[in-house]
Amino acid sequence: MRVALFCYMKTLPALSQSLPTLIGWQGISLRAPEGWYLNGVHGTWREGVFQVASRGVCAVDVKWVRSQKASDLRYHLDRYLSKMEKDARKRKSGFSGKVEKHSDESLSFTWKADRKAVGIARRCPECRCIILAQVSGSRTDSVSTLASQIFSTLQDHSSDGWSTWCLYGLHTQVPEEYQLEKHRLLTGQTRLLFRHRREVLQIERIAQAEQLLNGNLPSQWGQFYREWRAYKGTWEERAYHRHPGAHFSGRLKMFPLVRECEQGLIRFQKPALKAHIAVWHCEPRNMLVHVVAQGGKKTQSLLEQVAERTQCH
Numbered sequence: 494m495r496v497a498l499f500c501y502m503k504t505l506p507a508l509s510q511s512l513p514t515l516i517g518w519q520g521i522s523l524r525a526p527e528g529w530y531l532n533g534v535h536g537t538w539r540e541g542v543f544q545v546a547s548r549g550v551c552a553v554d555v556k557w558v559r560s561q562k563a564s565d566l567r568y569h570l571d572r573y574l575s576k577m578e579k580d581a582r583k584r585k586s587g588f589s590g591k592v593e594k595h596s597d598e599s600l601s602f603t604w605k606a607d608r609k610a611v612g613i614a615r616r617c618p619e620c621r622c623i624i625l626a627q628v629s630g631s632r633t634d635s636v637s638t639l640a641s642q643i644f645s646t647l648q649d650h651s652s653d654g655w656s657t658w659c660l661y662g663l664h665t666q667v668p669e670e671y672q673l674e675k676h677r678l679l680t681g682q683t684r685l686l687f688r689h690r691r692e693v694l695q696i697e698r699i700a701q702a703e704q705l706l707n708g709n710l711p712s713q714w715g716q717f718y719r720e721w722r723a724y725k726g727t728w729e730e731r732a733y734h735r736h737p738g739a740h741f742s743g744r745l746k747m748f749p750l751v752r753e754c755e756q757g758l759i760r761f762q763k764p765a766l767k768a769h770i771a772v773w774h775c776e777p778r779n780m781l782v783h784v785v786a787q788g789g790k791k792t793q794s795l796l797e798q799v800a801e802r803t804q805c806h
């Protein structure tokens with residue numbers, strides 16, 4: 494056990510150098526080579542897929558299923574492979590696949606069509622999450638070594654109660670009980686909105702910060718940003734991650750407050766009246782980072798922890 498841990502610690506810095514791109518979505522994270530990016534997401538925390546693509550033709554596809562029901566791993570893999578085959582046939586290509594069983598909870602596979610792929614199917618012994626992952630490329634690409642490196646970084650549960658969300662220049666962590674309710678993934682703007690009971694947490698990255706700020710301080714920006722018109726309170730200058738920033742402390746204005754009270758009644762929960770906001774300008778990346786926490790007594794402490802865990806450069 495000690496030897497295994499030692500090997501892991503020795504290989505970790507090497508992997509973060511050769512695979513510098515961290516991707517995190519719905520509690521699943523992996524590392525990929527330089528320049529690879531999240532190419533698409535679909536689904537929920539319970540079940541979904543994402544793809545991380547290279548600038549060329551290589552890509553990693555990850556599918557996850559979190560279910561309390563006992564289900565056969567081979568059944569999930571067979572369904573996955575038949576979809577790959579169907580897609581290949583649509584492209585008028587032949588298809589051949591091979592599956593190797595390592596245990597009831599661990600399988601590996603390869604397939605060849607007009608592309609080829611190396612993949613794994615596994616069930617986590619701790620959280621029971623099922624992961625199907627494959628690295629694919631052209632028929633001449635050597636994907637095996639890359640695949641085993643990437644798969645060794647795959648994580649499907651948090652070890653400290655915080656889930657990593659990392660995409661399009663936004664790198665943050667939120668408590669794992671917070672569920673993603675909405676997201677906006679636009680060029681230059683990444684916004685994730687989470688909810689846990691009445692508490693709402695929103696984390697956002699906006700590019701072209703200097704042009705937006707136009708010489709104003711982040712506290713002045715905070716007063717004019719139209720998304721925060723529902724709040725009233727006070728702004729004060731405050732540095733975050735050694736960047737110029739501002740902190741807001743306040744509550745909902747009258748009209749949104751009435752609406753929130755109505756929603757609280759419908760949900761049988763106390764309304765989320767208090768709001769805290771952190772905003773800072775990361776100059777090296779020329780971006781604004783916003784963290785908004787709306788809820789009750791613990792809102793400020795949640796905001797501080799999430800702002801601390803939101804890395805910008």
Ligand SMILES: [Zn+2]
Binds near residue numbers: 617618619620621622
């Ligand atoms: Zn797990």
Ligand SMILES: [Zn+2]
Binds near residue numbers: 736777778
């Ligand atoms: Zn920064």
